[in-house]
Amino acid sequence: MCKIVIIDDERQVLQGMKRVIPWEELEAEWAGEAMDGEQGLELIRETQPDIVLTDIYMPVMNGLEMIEKLRHENFQGKIIILSGYSDFEYARHALRLNVHDYLSKPVTVQTIREVLQSAISKVEQENMKRYELAELEKKLMLYEPFVVKEWLKSVATGVGNLSLENMKEITSYKRKWENNKHAVIGLQIIKNAAESDARLTDSNGTRFSVQRIVHELLQEERLESEIIELHSHQIILWLHLDHSLTCEKAILHLRTFGKKMIQRMEAELDLTISVGIGTVKNHWQEIADSTEEAFYALSTQGSVALSGFSLFEFKNRGENTDGLQNRDQLxxxxxxxxxxxxxxxxxxxxxxxxxxxxxxxxxxxxxxxxxxxxxxxxxxxxxxxxxxxxxxxxxxxxxxxxxxxxxxxxxxxxxxxxxxxxxxxxxxxxxxRQWNENLKHKQAVDFMIQYIHEHFSENITLNDLANQVYISRNYLSQIFKKATGVSFNQYLTQVRMEKARAMILEGKYLIYEIAEKVGFKNVPYFSTLFKKHTGLNPTELVK
Known part of the structure:
Protein backbone atom coordinates (compact mmCIF):
# COMPACT_ATOMS: atom_id res chain seq x y z
CA MET A 1 0.00 0.00 0.00
CA CYS A 2 1.41 3.40 -1.07
CA LYS A 3 1.98 6.03 1.62
CA ILE A 4 1.07 9.64 0.75
CA VAL A 5 1.91 12.85 2.65
CA ILE A 6 0.31 16.26 1.96
CA ILE A 7 2.15 19.57 2.52
CA ASP A 8 0.33 22.89 2.20
CA ASP A 9 0.18 26.07 4.28
CA GLU A 10 -3.64 26.26 4.02
CA ARG A 11 -5.51 24.10 6.53
CA GLN A 12 -8.58 24.08 4.28
CA VAL A 13 -6.55 22.58 1.37
CA LEU A 14 -5.10 19.89 3.65
CA GLN A 15 -8.56 18.85 4.86
CA GLY A 16 -10.05 18.99 1.38
CA MET A 17 -7.31 16.84 -0.18
CA LYS A 18 -7.60 14.21 2.58
CA ARG A 19 -11.35 14.10 1.95
CA VAL A 20 -11.40 13.90 -1.88
CA ILE A 21 -8.57 11.38 -2.44
CA PRO A 22 -10.17 7.91 -3.00
CA TRP A 23 -7.82 6.11 -0.59
CA GLU A 24 -9.39 2.63 -0.79
CA GLU A 25 -9.79 2.72 -4.55
CA LEU A 26 -6.12 3.66 -4.98
CA GLU A 27 -5.00 1.22 -2.23
CA ALA A 28 -3.17 4.14 -0.61
CA GLU A 29 -2.85 5.43 2.95
CA TRP A 30 -2.42 8.88 4.48
CA ALA A 31 1.00 9.09 6.16
CA GLY A 32 0.89 12.66 7.57
CA GLU A 33 0.63 16.35 6.79
CA ALA A 34 2.67 19.53 7.28
CA MET A 35 2.11 23.29 6.77
CA ASP A 36 5.57 24.44 5.63
CA GLY A 37 8.62 23.03 3.84
CA GLU A 38 10.71 22.61 6.97
CA GLN A 39 8.04 20.56 8.74
CA GLY A 40 7.41 18.71 5.51
CA LEU A 41 11.10 17.79 5.22
CA GLU A 42 11.12 16.30 8.74
CA LEU A 43 7.85 14.45 8.07
CA ILE A 44 9.19 12.91 4.85
CA ARG A 45 12.45 11.89 6.51
CA GLU A 46 10.49 10.21 9.30
CA THR A 47 7.76 8.45 7.27
CA GLN A 48 9.57 7.82 3.95
CA PRO A 49 6.35 8.10 1.90
CA ASP A 50 5.98 6.85 -1.67
CA ILE A 51 4.23 10.02 -2.86
CA VAL A 52 4.44 13.67 -1.73
CA LEU A 53 1.71 16.21 -2.61
CA THR A 54 3.11 19.69 -1.96
CA ASP A 55 2.49 23.38 -2.53
CA ILE A 56 5.32 25.73 -3.62
CA TYR A 57 4.58 29.01 -1.76
CA MET A 58 4.89 28.22 1.96
CA PRO A 59 6.45 29.99 4.98
CA VAL A 60 9.86 29.07 6.54
CA MET A 61 10.92 26.92 3.54
CA ASN A 62 9.16 26.86 0.18
CA GLY A 63 8.29 23.69 -1.71
CA LEU A 64 11.13 23.88 -4.27
CA GLU A 65 13.79 24.32 -1.55
CA MET A 66 12.33 21.32 0.27
CA ILE A 67 12.39 19.21 -2.93
CA GLU A 68 16.02 20.21 -3.63
CA LYS A 69 17.04 19.00 -0.16
CA LEU A 70 15.11 15.75 -0.65
CA ARG A 71 16.79 15.05 -3.97
CA HIS A 72 20.17 15.85 -2.42
CA GLU A 73 19.36 13.18 0.21
CA ASN A 74 18.46 10.76 -2.62
CA PHE A 75 14.75 10.60 -1.80
CA GLN A 76 13.23 8.24 -4.40
CA GLY A 77 9.50 8.94 -3.88
CA LYS A 78 7.22 10.58 -6.42
CA ILE A 79 6.56 14.32 -5.92
CA ILE A 80 3.43 16.08 -7.23
CA ILE A 81 3.29 19.87 -7.02
CA LEU A 82 -0.14 21.36 -6.42
CA SER A 83 0.31 25.15 -6.69
CA GLY A 84 -2.00 28.16 -6.88
CA TYR A 85 0.44 29.77 -9.35
CA SER A 86 1.02 28.65 -12.92
CA ASP A 87 4.52 30.09 -13.27
CA PHE A 88 6.63 28.79 -16.17
CA GLU A 89 9.97 29.29 -14.35
CA TYR A 90 8.71 27.36 -11.31
CA ALA A 91 7.44 24.58 -13.56
CA ARG A 92 10.79 24.37 -15.37
CA HIS A 93 12.64 24.27 -12.04
CA ALA A 94 10.30 21.52 -10.86
CA LEU A 95 11.03 19.43 -13.96
CA ARG A 96 14.77 19.69 -13.28
CA LEU A 97 14.05 18.27 -9.82
CA ASN A 98 12.37 15.23 -11.39
CA VAL A 99 8.87 16.10 -10.21
CA HIS A 100 6.23 13.59 -11.33
CA ASP A 101 3.57 16.22 -12.15
CA TYR A 102 2.82 19.96 -11.78
CA LEU A 103 -0.85 20.88 -11.18
CA SER A 104 -2.42 24.32 -10.84
CA LYS A 105 -5.16 24.98 -8.30
CA PRO A 106 -8.07 24.60 -8.44
CA VAL A 107 -7.95 20.98 -9.57
CA THR A 108 -10.77 18.50 -10.12
CA VAL A 109 -11.22 15.27 -8.18
CA GLN A 110 -10.88 13.33 -11.45
CA THR A 111 -7.53 14.96 -12.19
CA ILE A 112 -6.27 14.17 -8.67
CA ARG A 113 -7.36 10.55 -9.07
CA GLU A 114 -5.67 10.17 -12.47
CA VAL A 115 -2.40 11.82 -11.40
CA LEU A 116 -2.21 9.73 -8.23
CA GLN A 117 -3.00 6.54 -10.16
CA SER A 118 -0.17 7.39 -12.55
CA ALA A 119 2.24 8.06 -9.67
CA ILE A 120 1.22 4.86 -7.81
CA SER A 121 1.67 2.79 -10.99
CA LYS A 122 5.14 4.26 -11.43
CA VAL A 123 6.02 3.54 -7.79
CA GLU A 124 4.92 -0.10 -8.17
CA GLN A 125 6.95 -0.53 -11.35
CA GLU A 126 10.07 0.90 -9.72
CA ASN A 127 9.54 -1.19 -6.59
CA MET A 128 9.31 -4.31 -8.75
CA LYS A 129 12.51 -3.36 -10.57
CA ARG A 130 14.30 -2.77 -7.26
CA TYR A 131 13.03 -6.11 -5.96
CA GLU A 132 14.18 -7.93 -9.10
CA LEU A 133 17.56 -6.21 -8.91
CA ALA A 134 17.92 -7.18 -5.24
CA GLU A 135 17.00 -10.78 -6.10
CA LEU A 136 19.53 -10.78 -8.94
CA GLU A 137 22.25 -9.45 -6.63
CA LYS A 138 21.39 -12.15 -4.07
CA LYS A 139 21.67 -14.81 -6.77
CA LEU A 140 24.96 -13.37 -8.01
CA MET A 141 26.33 -13.39 -4.47
CA LEU A 142 25.09 -16.94 -4.06
CA TYR A 143 26.59 -18.13 -7.32
CA GLU A 144 29.82 -16.10 -7.13
CA PRO A 145 31.78 -19.00 -5.57
CA PHE A 146 30.68 -21.20 -8.50
CA VAL A 147 31.78 -18.57 -11.02
CA VAL A 148 35.18 -18.09 -9.37
CA LYS A 149 35.69 -21.84 -9.07
CA GLU A 150 34.91 -22.35 -12.76
CA TRP A 151 37.21 -19.46 -13.72
CA LEU A 152 40.09 -20.98 -11.74
CA LYS A 153 39.50 -24.31 -13.48
CA SER A 154 39.35 -22.69 -16.91
CA VAL A 155 42.64 -20.80 -16.37
CA ALA A 156 44.41 -23.87 -14.97
CA THR A 157 43.33 -25.95 -17.98
CA GLY A 158 43.95 -23.26 -20.60
CA VAL A 159 40.37 -22.39 -21.50
CA GLY A 160 40.15 -19.08 -19.58
CA ASN A 161 36.92 -17.09 -19.78
CA LEU A 162 37.86 -13.48 -20.55
CA SER A 163 34.32 -12.24 -19.85
CA LEU A 164 34.89 -12.85 -16.13
CA GLU A 165 38.26 -11.13 -15.89
CA ASN A 166 36.89 -7.93 -14.31
CA MET A 167 34.89 -9.58 -11.53
CA LYS A 168 35.95 -8.10 -8.20
CA GLU A 169 36.85 -11.47 -6.67
CA ILE A 170 38.87 -12.54 -9.72
CA THR A 171 40.72 -9.20 -9.89
CA SER A 172 41.79 -9.66 -6.27
CA TYR A 173 43.11 -13.15 -7.07
CA LYS A 174 45.21 -11.83 -9.98
CA ARG A 175 46.58 -8.95 -7.93
CA LYS A 176 47.58 -11.34 -5.15
CA TRP A 177 49.41 -13.66 -7.56
CA GLU A 178 51.58 -11.02 -9.24
CA ASN A 179 54.50 -11.60 -6.86
CA ASN A 180 54.43 -15.41 -7.01
CA LYS A 181 55.89 -18.17 -9.07
CA HIS A 182 53.42 -20.91 -9.96
CA ALA A 183 53.42 -24.66 -10.51
CA VAL A 184 50.93 -27.50 -10.77
CA ILE A 185 50.87 -30.81 -9.00
CA GLY A 186 48.51 -33.22 -10.72
CA LEU A 187 46.90 -35.73 -8.40
CA GLN A 188 45.22 -38.86 -9.75
CA ILE A 189 43.28 -41.37 -7.65
CA ILE A 190 44.17 -44.87 -8.81
CA LYS A 191 41.46 -47.53 -8.62
CA ASN A 192 42.02 -51.25 -8.69
CA ALA A 193 40.04 -53.45 -11.10
CA ALA A 194 37.29 -54.28 -8.61
CA GLU A 195 36.71 -50.63 -7.74
CA SER A 196 36.68 -49.61 -11.40
CA ASP A 197 33.77 -51.94 -12.12
CA ALA A 198 31.71 -50.66 -9.20
CA ARG A 199 29.50 -47.61 -9.12
CA LEU A 200 31.37 -45.36 -6.77
CA THR A 201 28.44 -44.26 -4.61
CA ASP A 202 30.87 -42.99 -2.01
CA SER A 203 32.90 -40.96 -4.52
CA ASN A 204 31.84 -37.62 -3.02
CA GLY A 205 32.95 -38.79 0.41
CA THR A 206 36.28 -40.00 -0.98
CA ARG A 207 36.90 -36.72 -2.79
CA PHE A 208 36.04 -34.71 0.27
CA SER A 209 38.41 -36.78 2.44
CA VAL A 210 41.18 -36.42 -0.16
CA GLN A 211 40.73 -32.65 -0.23
CA ARG A 212 40.68 -32.51 3.57
CA ILE A 213 44.09 -34.24 3.74
CA VAL A 214 45.45 -31.94 1.02
CA HIS A 215 44.23 -28.89 2.99
CA GLU A 216 45.92 -30.15 6.16
CA LEU A 217 49.23 -30.76 4.36
CA LEU A 218 49.09 -27.34 2.70
CA GLN A 219 48.70 -25.74 6.13
CA GLU A 220 51.53 -27.82 7.58
CA GLU A 221 53.85 -26.89 4.70
CA ARG A 222 52.60 -23.27 4.66
CA LEU A 223 51.84 -23.48 0.97
CA GLU A 224 49.24 -21.39 -0.82
CA SER A 225 47.24 -23.31 -3.39
CA GLU A 226 44.00 -23.51 -5.36
CA ILE A 227 42.49 -26.99 -5.27
CA ILE A 228 40.68 -27.66 -8.54
CA GLU A 229 38.70 -30.81 -9.30
CA LEU A 230 38.87 -32.04 -12.85
CA HIS A 231 37.11 -35.36 -13.35
CA SER A 232 36.43 -36.88 -9.93
CA HIS A 233 39.65 -38.93 -9.99
CA GLN A 234 41.92 -36.05 -11.04
CA ILE A 235 42.75 -32.94 -9.02
CA ILE A 236 44.88 -29.91 -9.88
CA LEU A 237 46.89 -28.31 -7.07
CA TRP A 238 47.83 -24.88 -8.38
CA LEU A 239 50.60 -23.76 -6.03
CA HIS A 240 51.65 -20.14 -5.52
CA LEU A 241 55.33 -20.08 -4.57
CA ASP A 242 57.59 -17.36 -3.18
CA HIS A 243 59.15 -15.51 -6.11
CA SER A 244 62.57 -15.57 -4.45
CA LEU A 245 62.70 -19.38 -4.64
CA THR A 246 64.88 -20.81 -7.38
CA CYS A 247 63.19 -23.34 -9.65
CA GLU A 248 65.41 -26.10 -8.22
CA LYS A 249 64.42 -25.35 -4.62
CA ALA A 250 60.76 -25.03 -5.58
CA ILE A 251 60.78 -28.44 -7.27
CA LEU A 252 62.46 -30.01 -4.22
CA HIS A 253 59.71 -28.56 -2.06
CA LEU A 254 57.04 -29.91 -4.40
CA ARG A 255 58.63 -33.37 -4.42
CA THR A 256 58.56 -33.47 -0.62
CA PHE A 257 54.95 -32.33 -0.58
CA GLY A 258 53.96 -34.90 -3.22
CA LYS A 259 55.55 -37.76 -1.28
CA LYS A 260 53.77 -36.70 1.92
CA MET A 261 50.44 -36.69 0.09
CA ILE A 262 51.02 -40.21 -1.22
CA GLN A 263 51.93 -41.49 2.25
CA ARG A 264 49.02 -39.78 4.05
CA MET A 265 46.41 -40.95 1.53
CA GLU A 266 47.60 -44.53 1.92
CA ALA A 267 47.84 -44.37 5.72
CA GLU A 268 44.54 -42.57 6.43
CA LEU A 269 42.29 -43.57 3.52
CA ASP A 270 43.94 -46.76 2.26
CA LEU A 271 43.92 -44.98 -1.07
CA THR A 272 46.56 -45.14 -3.79
CA ILE A 273 47.26 -41.91 -5.62
CA SER A 274 49.68 -40.95 -8.34
CA VAL A 275 51.28 -37.49 -8.40
CA GLY A 276 52.78 -35.58 -11.33
CA ILE A 277 54.75 -32.34 -11.07
CA GLY A 278 54.85 -29.67 -13.79
CA THR A 279 57.61 -27.11 -14.24
CA VAL A 280 57.66 -23.82 -12.30
CA LYS A 281 56.29 -20.76 -14.14
CA ASN A 282 57.11 -17.11 -13.45
CA HIS A 283 53.59 -15.86 -14.27
CA TRP A 284 50.13 -17.24 -13.43
CA GLN A 285 49.06 -16.81 -17.08
CA GLU A 286 51.41 -19.72 -17.92
CA ILE A 287 49.88 -22.11 -15.40
CA ALA A 288 48.01 -24.17 -18.04
CA ASP A 289 51.41 -25.29 -19.40
CA SER A 290 52.38 -26.61 -15.97
CA THR A 291 49.04 -28.45 -15.76
CA GLU A 292 49.66 -30.19 -19.08
CA GLU A 293 53.19 -31.11 -17.99
CA ALA A 294 52.02 -32.55 -14.66
CA PHE A 295 49.41 -34.80 -16.25
CA TYR A 296 51.67 -35.73 -19.14
CA ALA A 297 54.16 -37.01 -16.57
CA LEU A 298 51.37 -39.12 -15.10
CA SER A 299 50.00 -40.44 -18.39
CA THR A 300 53.38 -41.55 -19.72
CA GLN A 301 54.19 -43.37 -16.46
CA GLY A 302 50.77 -44.90 -15.73
CA SER A 303 51.99 -48.52 -15.74
CA VAL A 304 54.88 -47.65 -13.42
CA ALA A 305 52.52 -45.89 -11.02
CA LEU A 306 50.56 -49.09 -10.53
CA SER A 307 53.79 -50.87 -9.66
CA GLY A 308 54.30 -48.68 -6.63
CA PHE A 309 56.15 -45.62 -7.94
CA SER A 310 53.71 -42.77 -7.62
CA LEU A 311 55.54 -39.46 -8.11
CA PHE A 312 56.64 -38.22 -11.54
CA GLU A 313 58.03 -35.01 -12.94
CA PHE A 314 57.83 -33.53 -16.39
CA LYS A 315 61.27 -33.76 -18.04
CA ASN A 316 62.29 -31.97 -21.22
CA ARG A 317 64.24 -33.89 -23.84
CA GLY A 318 66.00 -30.83 -25.23
CA GLU A 319 68.14 -28.16 -23.63
CA ASN A 320 65.31 -25.64 -23.54
CA THR A 321 63.70 -25.57 -20.08
CA ASP A 322 60.47 -23.84 -20.99
CA GLY A 323 58.35 -26.92 -20.56
CA LEU A 324 55.91 -27.37 -23.41
CA GLN A 325 58.01 -25.70 -26.10
CA ASN A 326 60.17 -28.80 -26.61
CA ARG A 327 57.50 -31.45 -26.12
CA ASP A 328 56.12 -32.08 -29.62
CA GLN A 329 53.77 -34.84 -28.55
CA LEU A 330 52.23 -32.79 -25.74
CA ARG A 433 16.48 -40.00 -22.84
CA GLN A 434 17.65 -39.49 -19.25
CA TRP A 435 20.23 -36.87 -20.20
CA ASN A 436 18.31 -33.58 -19.89
CA GLU A 437 16.61 -34.55 -16.66
CA ASN A 438 19.87 -35.71 -15.10
CA LEU A 439 21.61 -32.52 -16.19
CA LYS A 440 19.08 -30.48 -14.20
CA HIS A 441 19.53 -32.82 -11.26
CA LYS A 442 23.30 -32.39 -11.39
CA GLN A 443 22.98 -28.60 -11.32
CA ALA A 444 20.68 -28.83 -8.29
CA VAL A 445 23.04 -31.18 -6.44
CA ASP A 446 26.06 -29.02 -7.29
CA PHE A 447 24.27 -26.02 -5.84
CA MET A 448 23.36 -27.96 -2.67
CA ILE A 449 26.89 -29.23 -2.12
CA GLN A 450 28.39 -25.77 -2.61
CA TYR A 451 25.77 -24.25 -0.30
CA ILE A 452 26.48 -26.82 2.42
CA HIS A 453 30.22 -26.14 2.27
CA GLU A 454 29.65 -22.39 2.58
CA HIS A 455 26.86 -22.41 5.19
CA PHE A 456 27.67 -25.51 7.29
CA SER A 457 27.66 -23.41 10.49
CA GLU A 458 24.05 -22.33 9.91
CA ASN A 459 20.76 -24.12 10.47
CA ILE A 460 20.39 -25.54 6.94
CA THR A 461 17.34 -27.61 6.06
CA LEU A 462 16.38 -29.55 2.98
CA ASN A 463 13.21 -27.46 2.78
CA ASP A 464 15.27 -24.26 2.46
CA LEU A 465 17.29 -25.65 -0.44
CA ALA A 466 14.23 -27.17 -2.11
CA ASN A 467 12.68 -23.70 -2.24
CA GLN A 468 15.84 -22.28 -3.84
CA VAL A 469 16.12 -24.90 -6.61
CA TYR A 470 12.34 -25.19 -7.17
CA ILE A 471 12.19 -28.96 -6.64
CA SER A 472 9.96 -30.67 -4.09
CA ARG A 473 11.63 -31.66 -0.84
CA ASN A 474 11.04 -35.41 -1.24
CA TYR A 475 12.18 -35.52 -4.86
CA LEU A 476 15.26 -33.42 -4.05
CA SER A 477 16.12 -35.82 -1.24
CA GLN A 478 16.03 -38.74 -3.70
CA ILE A 479 18.12 -36.87 -6.28
CA PHE A 480 20.75 -35.90 -3.69
CA LYS A 481 21.09 -39.42 -2.32
CA LYS A 482 21.35 -40.92 -5.78
CA ALA A 483 24.11 -38.46 -6.70
CA THR A 484 26.14 -38.61 -3.46
CA GLY A 485 25.30 -42.03 -2.04
CA VAL A 486 24.23 -40.49 1.28
CA SER A 487 21.25 -38.51 2.55
CA PHE A 488 21.27 -34.72 2.80
CA ASN A 489 21.62 -34.82 6.61
CA GLN A 490 24.40 -37.42 6.45
CA TYR A 491 26.32 -35.29 3.96
CA LEU A 492 25.83 -32.14 6.05
CA THR A 493 27.08 -33.98 9.16
CA GLN A 494 30.06 -35.35 7.24
CA VAL A 495 31.06 -31.85 6.10
CA ARG A 496 30.65 -30.46 9.61
CA MET A 497 32.76 -33.23 11.14
CA GLU A 498 35.52 -32.82 8.55
CA LYS A 499 35.55 -29.05 9.13
CA ALA A 500 35.63 -29.64 12.90
CA ARG A 501 38.52 -32.09 12.52
CA ALA A 502 40.53 -29.52 10.57
CA MET A 503 39.84 -26.84 13.25
CA ILE A 504 40.84 -29.19 16.08
CA LEU A 505 44.13 -30.01 14.37
CA GLU A 506 44.70 -26.31 13.74
CA GLY A 507 44.64 -25.81 17.53
CA LYS A 508 43.21 -22.28 17.60
CA TYR A 509 39.87 -23.00 19.27
CA LEU A 510 38.42 -24.80 22.26
CA ILE A 511 36.13 -27.77 21.64
CA TYR A 512 32.93 -25.90 22.55
CA GLU A 513 33.93 -23.06 20.19
CA ILE A 514 34.49 -25.51 17.35
CA ALA A 515 31.12 -27.15 18.03
CA GLU A 516 29.42 -23.75 17.65
CA LYS A 517 31.42 -22.91 14.52
CA VAL A 518 30.18 -26.07 12.79
CA GLY A 519 26.55 -25.59 13.78
CA PHE A 520 26.14 -27.43 17.13
CA LYS A 521 24.97 -25.78 20.35
CA ASN A 522 24.91 -29.09 22.21
CA VAL A 523 28.58 -30.00 22.82
CA PRO A 524 27.97 -33.61 24.09
CA TYR A 525 25.89 -34.33 20.98
CA PHE A 526 28.65 -32.86 18.80
CA SER A 527 31.23 -35.07 20.56
CA THR A 528 29.09 -38.18 20.03
CA LEU A 529 28.72 -37.48 16.31
CA PHE A 530 32.42 -36.65 16.01
CA LYS A 531 33.43 -39.99 17.54
CA LYS A 532 30.97 -41.84 15.32
CA HIS A 533 32.46 -40.13 12.28
CA THR A 534 36.19 -40.26 13.11
CA GLY A 535 36.48 -43.03 15.72
CA LEU A 536 37.90 -40.55 18.26
CA ASN A 537 36.51 -38.08 20.76
CA PRO A 538 37.47 -34.45 19.99
CA THR A 539 39.69 -34.37 23.09
CA GLU A 540 41.48 -37.55 22.00
CA LEU A 541 42.29 -35.98 18.63
CA VAL A 542 43.81 -32.96 20.41
CA LYS A 543 46.19 -35.23 22.29
Missing amino acids: IRPIQFYQQLVEAIRHSQEKAAYETIQEYIDRMQMQGVISPSLLHRLGTEIWGILSYSLYDVGIFLDEIFPEINLKKEMAVIQTPEDFKKWLMNKIEEICGN
Missing part, protein backbone atom coordinates in the same frame (compact mmCIF):
# COMPACT_ATOMS: atom_id res chain seq x y z
CA ILE A 331 49.36 -30.90 -27.35
CA ARG A 332 47.25 -30.00 -24.35
CA PRO A 333 45.15 -33.14 -23.77
CA ILE A 334 43.97 -31.73 -20.40
CA GLN A 335 42.62 -28.65 -22.16
CA PHE A 336 40.98 -30.90 -24.75
CA TYR A 337 39.45 -33.17 -22.09
CA GLN A 338 38.11 -30.18 -20.16
CA GLN A 339 36.52 -28.56 -23.21
CA LEU A 340 35.02 -31.86 -24.33
CA VAL A 341 33.58 -32.76 -20.93
CA GLU A 342 32.05 -29.29 -20.46
CA ALA A 343 30.42 -29.46 -23.91
CA ILE A 344 28.94 -32.90 -23.21
CA ARG A 345 27.81 -32.02 -19.69
CA HIS A 346 25.89 -29.04 -21.13
CA SER A 347 24.49 -31.17 -23.97
CA GLN A 348 26.27 -29.05 -26.59
CA GLU A 349 26.91 -31.66 -29.28
CA LYS A 350 28.02 -29.15 -31.90
CA ALA A 351 30.62 -27.67 -29.53
CA ALA A 352 31.84 -31.19 -28.69
CA TYR A 353 32.29 -32.06 -32.38
CA GLU A 354 34.13 -28.77 -33.03
CA THR A 355 36.42 -29.44 -30.05
CA ILE A 356 37.27 -32.91 -31.39
CA GLN A 357 37.91 -31.62 -34.92
CA GLU A 358 40.11 -28.79 -33.67
CA TYR A 359 42.14 -31.18 -31.53
CA ILE A 360 42.62 -33.65 -34.40
CA ASP A 361 43.75 -30.78 -36.66
CA ARG A 362 46.31 -29.67 -34.07
CA MET A 363 47.60 -33.23 -33.74
CA GLN A 364 47.99 -33.61 -37.48
CA MET A 365 49.87 -30.31 -37.75
CA GLN A 366 52.50 -31.76 -35.42
CA GLY A 367 53.26 -34.72 -37.66
CA VAL A 368 52.52 -38.43 -37.68
CA ILE A 369 50.00 -39.63 -35.12
CA SER A 370 50.61 -43.19 -34.06
CA PRO A 371 47.77 -45.64 -33.37
CA SER A 372 49.20 -46.16 -29.86
CA LEU A 373 48.78 -42.43 -29.10
CA LEU A 374 45.18 -42.56 -30.33
CA HIS A 375 44.51 -45.66 -28.22
CA ARG A 376 45.89 -43.91 -25.13
CA LEU A 377 43.75 -40.84 -25.78
CA GLY A 378 40.65 -42.97 -26.32
CA THR A 379 41.18 -44.94 -23.13
CA GLU A 380 41.82 -41.80 -21.08
CA ILE A 381 38.77 -40.02 -22.52
CA TRP A 382 36.55 -43.02 -21.76
CA GLY A 383 37.71 -43.06 -18.15
CA ILE A 384 37.21 -39.31 -17.78
CA LEU A 385 33.74 -39.46 -19.31
CA SER A 386 32.81 -42.34 -17.00
CA TYR A 387 33.71 -40.31 -13.91
CA SER A 388 32.29 -37.02 -15.16
CA LEU A 389 28.97 -38.43 -16.34
CA TYR A 390 28.59 -40.48 -13.18
CA ASP A 391 28.32 -37.11 -11.39
CA VAL A 392 25.18 -36.29 -13.40
CA GLY A 393 23.64 -39.71 -12.91
CA ILE A 394 24.58 -41.14 -16.32
CA PHE A 395 26.30 -44.53 -16.30
CA LEU A 396 28.23 -45.47 -19.42
CA ASP A 397 27.94 -49.15 -18.60
CA GLU A 398 24.14 -48.78 -18.91
CA ILE A 399 24.29 -46.88 -22.22
CA PHE A 400 26.98 -49.21 -23.61
CA PRO A 401 26.44 -52.56 -21.80
CA GLU A 402 28.22 -54.58 -24.50
CA ILE A 403 31.27 -52.35 -24.94
CA ASN A 404 34.71 -53.93 -25.20
CA LEU A 405 36.96 -50.87 -25.06
CA LYS A 406 40.19 -52.73 -25.79
CA LYS A 407 38.67 -54.31 -28.89
CA GLU A 408 37.24 -50.98 -30.11
CA MET A 409 40.59 -49.24 -29.61
CA ALA A 410 42.38 -51.91 -31.63
CA VAL A 411 40.31 -50.99 -34.70
CA ILE A 412 41.36 -47.31 -34.52
CA GLN A 413 44.38 -46.70 -36.77
CA THR A 414 43.95 -43.12 -38.02
CA PRO A 415 42.80 -39.75 -36.61
CA GLU A 416 39.68 -40.10 -38.78
CA ASP A 417 38.90 -43.46 -37.13
CA PHE A 418 39.35 -41.88 -33.71
CA LYS A 419 37.14 -38.90 -34.55
CA LYS A 420 34.36 -41.10 -35.94
CA TRP A 421 34.47 -43.42 -32.89
CA LEU A 422 34.34 -40.55 -30.38
CA MET A 423 31.64 -38.58 -32.19
CA ASN A 424 29.41 -41.66 -32.40
CA LYS A 425 29.76 -42.21 -28.65
CA ILE A 426 28.92 -38.57 -27.88
CA GLU A 427 25.85 -38.67 -30.14
CA GLU A 428 24.57 -41.74 -28.30
CA ILE A 429 25.28 -40.23 -24.86
CA CYS A 430 23.56 -36.91 -25.63
CA GLY A 431 20.63 -38.73 -27.23
CA ASN A 432 20.01 -40.75 -24.10
